[in-house]
Amino acid sequence: MKSEAKTVIIGGGIIGLSIAYNLAKLGESDIVVLEKGYLGNGSTFRCGTGIRQQFGDEANIRMMKRSVELWKGLKEELGYDVEFTQSGYLFLIYSEEELEAFNNNVRLQNRFGVPSRIITPEEAKEIVPPLNTDGVIAAAWNHTDGKANPFKAVFAYANAAKRLGVEIYEYTEAKDIKVEDGKIKAVVTNRGEIRTGRVINAANAWAPLINKMAGVPIKIPIEPYKHQSVKTEPIKPGQIEPMVISFKHGGVYMTQEANQGGVIGGYGLKYGPTYDITPTYDFLRGVSYRFAQIIPALKYVNIIRVWGGFYAETPDHNAAIGRINEIDEFYIAAGFSGHGFMLAPVVGEALAELIVDGKTDKPLDFYDPYRFERGELRGQALQMG
Amino acid sequence: MTEEPREKIIICRCNDVTKEEIEALIDRGITDIEEIKRLLRIGMGPCQGRTCLPLVMGILARKTGKKQEGIPLPATRVPVRPVMMGVLAGEMGDDDEE
Numbered sequence: 001m002k003s004e005a006k007t008v009i010i011g012g013g014i015i016g017l018s019i020a021y022n023l024a025k026l027g028e029s030d031i032v033v034l035e036k037g038y039l040g041n042g043s044t045f046r047c048g049t050g051i052r053q054q055f056g057d058e059a060n061i062r063m064m065k066r067s068v069e070l071w072k073g074l075k076e077e078l079g080y081d082v083e084f085t086q087s088g089y090l091f092l093i094y095s096e097e098e099l100e101a102f103n104n105n106v107r108l109q110n111r112f113g114v115p116s117r118i119i120t121p122e123e124a125k126e127i128v129p130p131l132n133t134d135g136v137i138a139a140a141w142n143h144t145d146g147k148a149n150p151f152k153a154v155f156a157y158a159n160a161a162k163r164l165g166v167e168i169y170e171y172t173e174a175k176d177i178k179v180e181d182g183k184i185k186a187v188v189t190n191r192g193e194i195r196t197g198r199v200i201n202a203a204n205a206w207a208p209l210i211n212k213m214a215g216v217p218i219k220i221p222i223e224p225y226k227h228q229s230v231k232t233e234p235i236k237p238g239q240i241e242p243m244v245i246s247f248k249h250g251g252v253y254m255t256q257e258a259n260q261g262g263v264i265g266g267y268g269l270k271y272g273p274t275y276d277i278t279p280t281y282d283f284l285r286g287v288s289y290r291f292a293q294i295i296p297a298l299k300y301v302n303i304i305r306v307w308g309g310f311y312a313e314t315p316d317h318n319a320a321i322g323r324i325n326e327i328d329e330f331y332i333a334a335g336f337s338g339h340g341f342m343l344a345p346v347v348g349e350a351l352a353e354l355i356v357d358g359k360t361d362k363p364l365d366f367y368d369p370y371r372f373e374r375g376e377l378r379g380q381a382l383q384m385g
Numbered sequence: 386m387t388e389e390p391r392e393k394i395i396i397c398r399c400n401d402v403t404k405e406e407i408e409a410l411i412d413r414g415i416t417d418i419e420e421i422k423r424l425l426r427i428g429m430g431p432c433q434g435r436t437c438l439p440l441v442m443g444i445l446a447r448k449t450g451k452k453q454e455g456i457p458l459p460a461t462r463v464p465v466r467p468v469m470m471g472v473l474a475g476e477m478g479d480d481d482e483e
């Protein structure tokens with residue numbers, strides 16, 4: 001292990017790796033990524049695979065529009081197939097009230113070039129043939145949203161970063177951060193000390209622990225909540241291509257994996273704050289019941305796997321991304337509240353620009369880590385798929 | 386005697402993963418069983434790794450020179466056997482709706 005590095009990124013999930021890759025791409029050298037387990041094991045490998053631009057606020061829409069542009073080119077850029085497909089996102093709408101909210105969102109999304117639209121239940125059924133449209137009055141549909149393979153995306157970023165000289169240390173845990181007079185001196189790990197002047201906290205659910213080590217003086221409330229996902233045996237391809245979402249059914253989301261054919265998804269049941277991610281029987285029952293209401297034929301499909309993961313939540317369900325002014329060269333990109341995977345390409349690009357160029361054209365102000373301290377929360381971002 | 390084509394040796398029968406794919410990944414330096422599992426989806430099919438995991442551990446031990454007992458088993462997931470959704474959903478009524 002190196003004993004000195006210009007930049008130490010703490011967290012080997014897709015956010016940390018995307019930041020490492022993008023920094024190296026902008027010409028930064030001497031970058032180290034620390035991961036306390038194996039790559040992706042925190043939140044990335046447990047996510048629901050979805051990538052969408054259908055948000056209800058300008059910043060997330062613009063960020064995700066850029067992110068999708070990047071996702072489209074990742075296979076070529078990183079030299080490894082991340083299995084990104086634009087299979088769309090379909091939000092089922094059951095009431096006039098919901099319809100009005102989605103109408104407003106669609107108008108906003110269209111203004112920023114996202115081609116979402118409201119469609120009829122019949123059109124929704126054409127997109128997802130086994131869909132139960134009972135009670136559905138409309139749906140919000142965007143064919144340019146999609147999904148990708150979290151496992152492959154992590155390795156694609158890791159390998160591309162390594163090719164640019166980034167060193168990645170797995171099973172290496174940050175234990176302490178030495179700061180003197182507002183300047184970072186070193187990161188202490190279970191494998192020794194790395195002298196450095198710059199730290200990026202990309203530890204998501206564990207980010208508060210890293211902030212504490214560095215003595216970050218402001219309040220950045222990030223708490224880990226257990227969410228669970230399920231995967232079924234493969235079914236006939238092309239049945240549930242988009243991510244299908246219903247708020248009426250407790251925030252259920254589901255999609256059929258493009259290559260594997262199994263249905264993957266979950267719903268809004270959460271536990272916490274906790275670092276325990278043991279799966280629960282209540283979730284298995286609840287998710288089965290909800291899946292079967294939306295796609296009745298799923299009653300006859302076997303569940304082969306259930307697993308737990310984290311949503312590292314902030315009070316407004318938006319991440320904290322930016323510079324911590326009190327500590328020279330300390331940055332944070334954490335608290336993704338379930339959106340880290342989809343945002344990773346653009347977050348890496350934006351933060352790298354901020355660090356190297358001192359500015360970025362992406363709306364990072366929205367994710368200002370100081371907003372909690374000021375009591376100024378953003379509109380709640382949809383937490384879904 | 387003609388040599389058996391290696392790509393035809395299936396190690397994971399749920400997800401059709403071949404011995405050659407596993408060896409190629411290990412040759413590229415990926416020797417963490419959790420990572421091999423996720424990149425190739427061994428142990429992630431309906432059999433929950435009953436067939437493939439012992440074989441993969443054997444290949445990994447042989448290629449890395451580690452003792453098989455020294456390689457940690459990857460996380461296993463419930464349900465131990467596939468369960469039909471209708472069975473789990475059946476007992477719930479509308480009262481359970483959030």
